Amino acid sequence: MSPVPTSLPKLADLSLNGFKHASASESKTFDRKMGDCEASYFLPSRADGVNDMYLHLGFTAPPALMSNDRVLAAWTLIRLRNPLLVSKVVMNSYEDVRFTYSAPANPEDAFEEAKGAFERSNLAKDELIGNYLNGPRTLSSDRLSYLYLSSPVSSAGSNAESQEFNFLLCTTHYLGDGMALHTTANEFLGLVGGEKSTGELKDMITEEWRAKWKKSSDVNPLPVAVEDRLSLPPGRLRKAAAAVDFQNDQRKLIGGHSLPRANTGPRKTIVPTVSFDEQKTKAILKKCKTNGVSIAHALFAICNIALIRANGGKTPELPMMMYSAMNLRPYLNPSPTYNLSYWFLAIGYYNVVLPSFLRPADVDKTFWLRAQSAKAQTAKAVKSKMLVGRCLEMSKVRGERARKWAAEDDGVVVRVPPAAKPAPVLASEAENKSKENPKFNLPPAPSSAIVGLSLLGNLDAMYAHASFPKVKLHTLTTGSRQRKGGMLMFGYTFVGKLWVSLGWDVNGFDQSVVNAFWKGVVDGVEEFLV
Structure with missing residues (x-):
């Protein structure tokens, strides 16, 4: 890594002075078992950090605020x-994987621990993100989160009133989701960019520690798994009905498309990102509203048409399926009052199925009809009275599948409970497993999703810009370390602009087709929405 700016002290030289005296408490360790959804992300991550998340923010700020x-x-x-x-x-077994947490004995220990999960550098944005995505893994089972802060060489050590900074927050996906990432970034900026002095921030650390740990407590502070906060009405009949509903819902999901594969080298993820200025974004929002859809719904239709065009219009007769995640936090039962942490995993999944043919003569009309279809399918998924049951069943299936694949990866034979029809999987994921193990059985019905869309909505609503007035945000990029042949698209609005990015493995696909698809997405926004 590049050296830290000369105007800033090295981490090893930081003093623990400034903390109010707080007598040490007896060290306590707590644990809890992972839920199925968490385990479905943990088990594949063990080898090389698949799905390790990151959030990058680019901003300017006075250097003193970022000491x-x-x-x-x-x-x-x-x-x-x-x-x-x-x-x-x-990890005690495939069925028993646990989070363990050791409470800090005093505020100074908490500060020292955080120092071990922080790094300062002069790296530029692309190098910072590229190293995280493609270099040695930053995180591990012993380090679930990490924070980078860089000042590009062009501005590092300057005496300017405002300096360029790159913030990169990294966590494992089994720890939490995008909502947690953005909430953390907003809280961080509010603390460093607020009116409190550094000494007052350290006083807050002492008070936080005292409130939680000065008196020995046996209350487990770890947030419970999402499955324990999603509850079905009591009764065996209702649980059985939920299982049958889930199986019936899965049978309706048909997707027979995949992007052409390649194997031209080790995994190398790139994240091309395009933004549309505020004027265009306002026009896009207005046009979507006029046609009764959101930008998210429109992006499903844009991807559908771009994929058809990228393949020269020659597509299988089967429909095209794409998947996305939904935020389950609004559906959770209240958390115990002692546990107010926002770091936990609370996502479900839904699919949008669209036709795979295109008639050039009426493509604009076709586009809006498909955007409206995406809206209807999304609403049906998120507003279903069976949502909780489907999410719980999906979690169970994903957990069972992850345990089975983990055992195969380890060369271990384990007995797993029989599942209903497997949940849809990304085509690349199924193909990779099939190649690794020829005996691996693909889903009996065609249910492969060609691409995943992570549609984050208006992220400006997540950031209280007024609480850090001297910090000027200008760029946001997010994503994750991927498996070989991985691909995920992101769409969101931020600082008044529409942003679209595509994280994909350039050595895992036919690059000409994916480049044509990406160009089709960017051109499609201009063609249909501006």
Whole structure:
């Protein structure tokens, strides 16, 4: 890594002075078993960090607000409030994987621990993200979160009133989701960019520690698994009905498309990102509203048409399926009052199925009809009275599948309970497993999703810009380390602009087809929405 700016102290030189005296408490360790959804992300991540998430923010700020001491004080406070960020993972068996958390004995220990999960550099954005995605894994079962802060060489050490910074927050996906990432970034910026002095931030650390750990507590601070906060009405009949409904719903999901594969080298993820200026974004929002859809619905239709065109219009007769994630937090039962952490995994999944043919003569009309179809399918998924049951069943299936594949990866034979029809999988994921193990049985019905869309909505609503007035955000990129042949598209609005990005393995696909698809997406926004 490049050296830290000379105007900033090295982390090893940071003093623990400034903390109010707080007598040490007896160290306590807590644990809990992972839920199925968490395990479905943990098990594939063991080898090379598949699905390890990141959030990048580019901004300008006065250098004094981003001193190491101040940044570490904010990072320590966030970690005290969210114990999963500081936890480790212990795997006793495929069925028994646990988070373990050791409470800090005093505020100074919490500060020292946070220092070990923070790094300062002069790296530019692309190098910072590229190293995380394609280099040695940053995270592990013993380090579930990490924070990078860089000042590009062109501005590092300058005496300017405002300097360029890159913030990169990294966590495992089994720890949480995008909502947690953005909430953390907003809290961090509010702390370092707010009115409190560094000394006052350290006082907050002491008070936070005292409130939680000065008196020995046997209350487990770890957030419970999402499955334990989604409850079906009691009764065996209702549970059986939920299982049958899930099986019936899965049978309707048909997708027979995949992008042409390639194997031209080790996995190399790139993230081309395009933004549309505020004027265009306002026009896009207005046009979508006029046609009764959101930008998210429109992006499904844009991807559908771009994929058809990228393949020269020659597509299988089967329809095209894409998948996306839904935020389950609005559907959760209230958390116990002692546990207010926002770091936990709470996502479900739904699919949008669209036709695979295109008639050039009426493509504009076709586009809006498909966007409206995506809206109807999304609404049907998220507003279904059976949503909780489907999410619980999906979690169970994903957990069983992850345990089976993990055992195959390890060369272990394990007995797993028989599942209903397997949940749809990304085509590349199924193909990789089939090649690794010729005996691996693909789903009996065609249910492969050609691409995943992570549609984050208006992220400006997640950031209280007024609480950090001297910090000027200008760029946001997010994604994850991928498996070989991985691909995921992101769409969101931020600082008044529409952003679209595509994270994909350039050595895992026919690059000409994917490049044509990406060009079709960018051109499609201009063609249909502007």
